[in-house]
Amino acid sequence: MNVQPIKQRFGIIGTSPALDRAIEIAAQVAPTDLSVLIQGESGSGKEVMPQIIHAYSARKHGPYIAVNCGAIPEGTIDSELFGHEKGSFTGAHEARKGYFEVANGGTIFLDEVGELPLTTQVRLLRVLETGEFIRVGSSKAQKTNVRVVAATNVNMMQAVTRGTFREDLYYRLNTVPIQVPPLRDRKEDIHLLFRFFAQEAATKYKAPPLVLKDDALQLLIAYRWPGNVRQLRNIVEQMSVIEQTREVDAKTLRQYLPDQSTALVPTGNGGVGASVDGINERELIFKFLFDMKNDLNALKEQVKAITGGQPMPPAMPPAYREEPLYMPAGMPAPGTVSIMPPRHVEDEDVEHTEVEESLSLEEKEKEMIKKALAKHRNKRKNAAAELGISERTLYRKIKEYDIP
Numbered sequence: 386m387n388v389q390p391i392k393q394r395f396g397i398i399g400t401s402p403a404l405d406r407a408i409e410i411a412a413q414v415a416p417t418d419l420s421v422l423i424q425g426e427s428g429s430g431k432e433v434m435p436q437i438i439h440a441y442s443a444r445k446h447g448p449y450i451a452v453n454c455g456a457i458p459e460g461t462i463d464s465e466l467f468g469h470e471k472g473s474f475t476g477a478h479e480a481r482k483g484y485f486e487v488a489n490g491g492t493i494f495l496d497e498v499g500e501l502p503l504t505t506q507v508r509l510l511r512v513l514e515t516g517e518f519i520r521v522g523s524s525k526a527q528k529t530n531v532r533v534v535a536a537t538n539v540n541m542m543q544a545v546t547r548g549t550f551r552e553d554l555y556y557r558l559n560t561v562p563i564q565v566p567p568l569r570d571r572k573e574d575i576h577l578l579f580r581f582f583a584q585e586a587a588t589k590y591k592a593p594p595l596v597l598k599d600d601a602l603q604l605l606i607a608y609r610w611p612g613n614v615r616q617l618r619n620i621v622e623q624m625s626v627i628e629q630t631r632e633v634d635a636k637t638l639r640q641y642l643p644d645q646s647t648a649l650v651p652t653g654n655g656g657v658g659a660s661v662d663g664i665n666e667r668e669l670i671f672k673f674l675f676d677m678k679n680d681l682n683a684l685k686e687q688v689k690a691i692t693g694g695q696p697m698p699p700a701m702p703p704a705y706r707e708e709p710l711y712m713p714a715g716m717p718a719p720g721t722v723s724i725m726p727p728r729h730v731e732d733e734d735v736e737h738t739e740v741e742e743s744l745s746l747e748e749k750e751k752e753m754i755k756k757a758l759a760k761h762r763n764k765r766k767n768a769a770a771e772l773g774i775s776e777r778t779l780y781r782k783i784k785e786y787d788i789p
Contacts, residue, residue, distance in 0.1 A: 473522020
């Protein structure tokens, strides 16, 4: 398929094979009504793909609505998407149509779909499965004929594993996946984009366009670009306004590039998030669990030595934990480790302490959030960046775990 006409129509700059492939898939799936999930890092240009899909579909004369799910407060997002009836909540002075009702016969683009609350995900799944929705405060189901295109910059499989995104909804949205490549994987396009943005800024600010020297070009191509195309565009605009000379060398360019060691690093295919020394949030959880297991094994060895070399009884399988088939007298409850001295007649009344063997992911997540907040002096934006989650998700977790 020749994607050049599509690039010209939508102002897409680049010759990267990965980018061309994403455009091809968007154009091929457009005539169908299949749901599409667009994955890619923030700033990589995901928002143009649903426009291509809508423009080349049979719905092109219908409405096209783009919704940033991460920008709508959790308490009002159901009303925004599905509408509400008069008096359904405080401030609902009149009935209101939601985006799914307004976009009937057209396309709705759900950007940052990974930020949707779980209750809203249930409603969205019903729309995708049956084409029905219910306004907030109503009991009457309404029909809608909407093509859903979603986009996310998080690793959806990790979100499913953590329980923050429904697995059935993920597979329903991911009927046709489109992967938009990050700028660092489009090295052949970086100079093209720089020249385009430089010319754009020159026209806007009525000044000659910026020109890169060879050393600056090499630095530009070697840089990781955590902010992708959006970051490149911002840097070109900054230099166009601030720099007096129009020739940019590596020394000048380096002043506008953030230190790569503090930049955001991708967490995997289709996801991006802040990292701590290169370890993402999920890896930190597993590291905590691994360390915990080692500590537990060491504790068991100490107990074994105290009890005169008698090995600890093995933990019973999960199927027998509620009603064990056999429980010798004096044996601690399954899942616990008893710390006590060797039993003698005179020691019958010696008290002992039981340590719960807890491997709860929720407890580890809560502990990580507390540590991140303490490290950044309760600055939630910085703590969220450290944990690799959005500030909104962090706020929800703080409320959920009742963290002061």
